[in-house]
Amino acid sequence: MVRFSFCGVELAALGPGALYWPAREALLVADLHLEKASWYAGGGQMLPPYDSIATLTELGALHSKTQAREIWCLGDSFHDKEGCERLSGEARDRLIGLTGATRWTWITGNHDSVLTDHCGGEVVEEAEVDGLVLRHEADPRDLRPELSGHFHPKLRLSLRGRHVARRCFVASGTKLILPAFGALTGGMDADDPVIIRAVGRRAEALVPVEDKLLRFPLAA
Numbered sequence: 264m265v266r267f268s269f270c271g272v273e274l275a276a277l278g279p280g281a282l283y284w285p286a287r288e289a290l291l292v293a294d295l296h297l298e299k300a301s302w303y304a305g306g307g308q309m310l311p312p313y314d315s316i317a318t319l320t321e322l323g324a325l326h327s328k329t330q331a332r333e334i335w336c337l338g339d340s341f342h343d344k345e346g347c348e349r350l351s352g353e354a355r356d357r358l359i360g361l362t363g364a365t366r367w368t369w370i371t372g373n374h375d376s377v378l379t380d381h382c383g384g385e386v387v388e389e390a391e392v393d394g395l396v397l398r399h400e401a402d403p404r405d406l407r408p409e410l411s412g413h414f415h416p417k418l419r420l421s422l423r424g425r426h427v428a429r430r431c432f433v434a435s436g437t438k439l440i441l442p443a444f445g446a447l448t449g450g451m452d453a454d455d456p457v458i459i460r461a462v463g464r465r466a467e468a469l470v471p472v473e474d475k476l477l478r479f480p481l482a483a
Contacts, residue, residue, distance in 0.1 A: 264276070264279055264283060264329075264338075264384055265270055265430065265471040265472075265474060265475060265476040266285075267275055267394065267469070267476055268435060269408070269431070269434065270285070270380070270394070270395070270408035270436075271394075271441050272284070272393070272394065272395060272408070272424045273285055273286065273388075275439070276432060276471040276476055277324065277325060277468060277471065278320075278471050279321055279336065279430075279444065280292070280293075280430045280432075280441065280442040280444050281441070282330050282371070282410070282432075282439075282441060283326055283331065284381065286457060287332075287333055287392070288330070288331055288332040289331055289332070289333035289334070289335060290322075290325060290326060290329055290331035290333070290335070290337045291334075291336075291337060291397070291401075291410060292322060292334070292335075292337065292441065292444040292459070293336070293337035293338060293339070293410045293412025293413070293441040293442070293443065293444060293446055294337070294338065294339045294340075294372070294413065294441075294442075294443035294444060294445055295318050295322075295336060295339070295340045295341070295443035295444055295445045296314075296318075296339055296340075296341070296443065296447060296448050297314070297315045297318060297319075297340060297344070297346050297347075297350070297352060297358075297445070298341055298346035298347075298349045299314055299445065299447045299448070300314055303310035304419055306368075307387075308435065310417060313446075313469075314352070314445065314446045315350055315351070315354040316353060316354050316357070317446035317447075318444065318445050318446045318447075319358055319361070319444070320355040320357070321444070321463065322334075322361065322437045322444070323335055323357060323360075326364070326365070331365060332366060333365055333366045333367075334361065334362075334365045334366075334368070334376060335368050335370065335390075335392075335397055336369050336370060337370050337372075337398070337410065337411060337412040337441060338365075338370050338371055338372025338373070338395060338399025338400070338411075338412055338413065339372035339373065339399065339405065339412065340372070340483055343361045347381055347382050347404060350382070355382060358382045358383070359382050359383055359397070360439075362382055362383030362384040363383055365410040367380050367384030367385070368384060368385050368386075368387060369384050369385065369387070370389055370390065370397055370398060371386060371387070371388055371399065372399035372400070372412070372413065373399065373400070373413070379443045380383070391407070393444050394408060395407075395408050395409065395410055396408065396409040396410070396411050397411075398410075399412055399413050400412075400413040400414075400461070401413070401414075401438050401440060401461040402464065403438075403460060403461055403462075404461060406437060407437065408437045408439075408440060408454075409437060409438050409439070410441065410469055411439075411440055411441070412437050412440065412441045412442075412443070412462065413440070414433075414440055414451050414455075414457070414458050415433060415442060415443035415448055415450045415451050415458060416430070416431050416432070416433045416442055416450065416451060416452075416453040416458060417429065417430055417442065417450030417451065417452065417453060418430075418431040418445075418452075418453045418468045418470060418479060419424070419446055419452055419453075419480075425461060429470050430442035430443070430450065431453050431468040431469060431470045432461065432468070432469040432470075433453050433462055433466055433467070433468055433469070433481070434457055434466065435462040435463045435464070435465060435466040435467075436460065436463065436465065437461055437464065438462035438466075440459065440461070440462060441460065453479075453481055454468075454481040455480055458481075459481065465480075466481045467479055467480050467481055468481055468482075471481055
């Protein structure tokens with residue numbers, strides 16, 4: 264857990280790609296994409312059906328570590344609007360255990376804009392919490408401090424002849440994009456022009472490593 268300041272608010276970056284908000288005892292994650300494998304299987308593309316269990320196990324471990332009282336999911340928590348109905352019994356039990364133990368809020372995204380069953384918790388389109396706007400996709404027109412997801416940013420580097428890709432946060436003066444937390448999610452280059460347009464120039468990729476937060480300036 265590496266603490267840093269964003270728009271005067273103390274946050275902590277966690278290695279798996281989550282944020283912890285100490286003042287609120289809140290855990291924030293984006294883009295879980297639960298039941299992505301089963302959605303692909305419905306179209307004939309068979310993938311190992313363990314993505315939801317893996318994602319919820321990781322999230323449960325972070326909840327146990329932080330003892331968070333709140334959990335905020337910043338959109339695309341399910342890969343589609345019927346995703347919760349396809350959860351296995353074990354995955355559903357894990358999720359209901361988490362939603363029942365915390366003040367849980369689902370922020371809707373483009374994949375799950377209409378949730379027919381959300382396994383507990385409250386569903387909202389976006390929220391403003393203690394001066395920070397929480398939404399799925401960054402709005403470059405909004406000048407308020409904002410936390411979002413959607414783009415699945417990854418930092419790709421070449422180190423000693425090896426190509427390395429790491430999930431990362433992308434931050435500018437008033438925008439902070441979380442990486443995808445889901446076990447079965449791809450990623451967009453952190454310096455992709457689409458991301459830079461969303462957050463503005465002078466953005467940087469943030470990578471938590473043990474007790475350090477590595478910062479990499481991003482070119483538009």
